[in-house]
Amino acid sequence: MNKPVICMTMGDAAGVGPEIIMKVLTDSEVYEWCHPLVVGDAKILQRAGEIVGSNMLINSIQSVNEARFEVGKVDCVDLDLLPEDLPFGEVSSKAGDAAYRYIEKAVELAKNKEIDVICTAPLNKEALQKGGHKYPGHTELLAHLTDTKEFxxxxxxxxxxxxxxxxxxxxxxxxxxxxxxxxxxxxxxxxxxxxxxxxxxxxxxxxxxxxxxxxxxxxxxxxxxxxxxxxxxxxxxxxxxxxxxxxxxxxxxxxxxxxxxxxxxxxxxxxxxxxxxLGLESGVNITVGLPILRTSVDHGTAFDISGKGIADEASLKEAIRQGVELAPKNIQ
Known part of the structure; x- marks a missing residue:
């Protein structure tokens, strides 16, 4: 069976999203389950990799067909929206707008059937709104972008x-x-x-x-x-x-x-x-009713610990695993 392409959106770059993405992609088991892809900023991921002590290479790409899906390489559809020195743990309109743009790009890839599941790292609702996007969170944002009324x-x-x-x-x-x-x-x-x-x-x-x-x-x-x-x-x-x-x-x-x-x-x-x-760490929030399956970590941006390299990637790994489990299969 072909592995599903799980597209992780980077979330708010001032939070722990980039760090947990870089941590989870050091786990070769993730590559056994799926083809992991990131939509975000390559330079922010590079900085996050240095913070968490990862030596993985960032493969900055513009289209999914450039992805390699190789252990030790992080394939990032690079939107190049943010300064490399974006402050950690601060509400930023730039980061809020970028978080929106990452989702928007992932939805575009989903509509083109280039990815199978969207897996969202956390965004900051205040930053999202300061960036000009008046949504309560990911769910409503995704519903709007996909013109979904019932979810x-x-x-x-x-x-x-x-x-x-x-x-x-x-x-x-x-x-x-x-x-x-x-x-x-x-x-x-x-x-x-x-x-x-x-x-x-x-x-x-x-x-x-x-x-x-x-x-x-x-x-x-x-x-x-x-x-x-x-x-x-x-x-x-x-x-x-x-x-x-x-x-x-x-x-x-x-x-x-x-x-x-x-x-x-x-x-x-x-x-x-x-x-x-049954366990806070094992539950994953999924939005159904959208044209594409969306899974999410069960925590926020954790501004208080961002940039310290100590954020736990377990919830993201579980969100990926369950995205793989629930990804549409070709049933004969």
Missing amino acids: AMFLSSPKLKVIHVTTHIGLIDAVKSIKPERVYNVIKMANDTLVKAGIKEPRIAVCGINPHAGENGLFGYGEEEEKVLPGVKKAQEEGINATDPLPADTLFFRAVRGDFDVVVAMYHDQGHGPIKV
């Missing part, structure tokens, strides 16, 4: 995968905002993502909203029947292997045991809690 947060770890119907809103507002069409769309996105990744008939478990999934109206006000079940039934009618709403308190145990391939969580903490109990 979802998908958390993946070695033992558990969870997709969310709602995310960063209060619990009362989350319950209000759950609609059958959104439930259906999230189930379909989960199914499509796993089918593309090579799972022919994904087993999808759907959480209820209330304790015991409402227990036939005993708890709550019929939210499962009104808000969740119609979306589930629509998916089932299309042949998607999704369960009726199930009690979340036992559902996650069953999923970790291997009964299901993915869990549909109704709100933020319902899905995030089980993933984080």
Whole structure:
């Protein structure tokens, strides 16, 4: 099987993104999994390499077909946007704009089918906005650049995968905002993502909203029947292997045991809690519903330690690994 091209965007150059990229690419295992590519600034990567004690060569390129994908060489689509002496740990409009340009270039490569997955190093939201780009973060930025209206947060770890119907809103507002069409769309996105990744008939478990999934109206006000079940039934009618709403308190145990391939969580903490109990370092944030799969590290720019060479690359390595796992496969 051909290895997928995993495109890492450098993120905010004043943060730890360049350092963790240079660290992770010293690991030959990454090259066994995939063809790693960076979109960023070659001179910033060179500086980061010196900081982390790496002797890898930076292969500055303008197109993907110039990449060598060889251990010991870092293939960088070099946009050459930043000064080599950009200060560490400071909010910079230049770095914020550059972080945007790296994403923009990666999306262009994705649209041209030159890469298979985008894997994002962290950006700084304040710097991004100072650079003239008014987005809350990567997800909304990628949705805009790909003209995507319907997307979802998908958390993946070695033992558990969870997709969310709602995310960063209060619990009362989350319950209000759950609609059958959104439930259906999230189930379909989960199914499509796993089918593309090579799972022919994904087993999808759907959480209820209330304790015991409402227990036939005993708890709550019929939210499962009104808000969740119609979306589930629509998916089932299309042949998607999704369960009726199930009690979340036992559902996650069953999923970790291997009964299901993915869990549909109704709100933020319902899905995030089980993933984080299994280990903060192993969870990866993935955006699904976009034309291209996007994975991300689970930390920020860490301005307080940038430039010191001590940032841990484990989360980036896991984001790459799970990008490889979920990358679209050519299924016959």
